[in-house]
Amino acid sequence: DAGVTQSPTHLIKTRGQQVTLRCSPKSGHDTVSWYQQALGQGPQFIFQYYEEEERQRGNFPDRFSGHQFPNYSSELNVNALLLGDSALYLCASSLAPGRPLHFGNGTRLTVT
Amino acid sequence: AQSVSQHNHHVILSEAASLELGCNYSYGGTVNLFWYVQYPGQHLQLLLKYFSGDPLVKGIKGFEAEFIKSKFSFNLRKPSVQWSDTAEYFCAVNAGTGRRALTFGSGTRLQVQP
Numbered sequence: 199d200a201g202v203t204q205s206p207t208h209l210i211k212t213r214g215q216q217v218t219l220r221c222s223p224k225s226g227h228d229t230v231s232w233y234q235q236a237l238g239q240g241p242q243f244i245f246q247y248y249e250e251e252e253r254q255r256g257n258f259p260d261r262f263s264g265h266q267f268p269n270y271s272s273e274l275n276v277n278a279l280l281l282g283d284s285a286l287y288l289c290a291s292s293l294a295p296g297r298p299l300h301f302g303n304g305t306r307l308t309v310t
Numbered sequence: 311a312q313s314v315s316q317h318n319h320h321v322i323l324s325e326a327a328s329l330e331l332g333c334n335y336s337y338g339g340t341v342n343l344f345w346y347v348q349y350p351g352q353h354l355q356l357l358l359k360y361f362s363g364d365p366l367v368k369g370i371k372g373f374e375a376e377f378i379k380s381k382f383s384f385n386l387r388k389p390s391v392q393w394s395d396t397a398e399y400f401c402a403v404n405a406g407t408g409r410r411a412l413t414f415g416s417g418t419r420l421q422v423q424p
Contacts, residue, residue: 231411240400240414254411288354296404298344299412301354
């Protein structure tokens, strides 16, 4: 059991569409981070949410946005999908920013 | 900006062989260092971490890593691998106060042959 749950597990979208991915953090964790993992690559940091605000952001365009809810769950939204957005999207939660991350199983997004 | 290099992309070993996976980072200040493992079909799991103190840290399943500040390295070791160690291994760092997001290396795929 990962503790961190993500939905859906797989998703197929068409170029130009929009997608929303969801994440529930491990119980007791209030910080959520999102990562993109392309095939054969390590996870790339997208952004981190803490106290319902985006606290840090990686080198991703504004098409990538997110939200954190009062129950600490989080959403990742990607607009105007590109073929290059095809990847495994990982959600990770932690007790606080900078603490060890606990990862979910990820959402596999395929853009056709 | 912080970055992490893992030079071994794919390693194949026989059971009982010794393992050392290289990890180098680029950041001149204080760092926190991590190794994560991803077994086939499973999520990323923390193997071990270094925040401060003894530069030789021990993790789960017999793994250890040594932080060598002068070499900007944090290599992962295990004296005797098992078939069940077959997985992908990721080194990660967060720099400064430790509140920054983790930067991951590209990973090393370890294949242990019985």
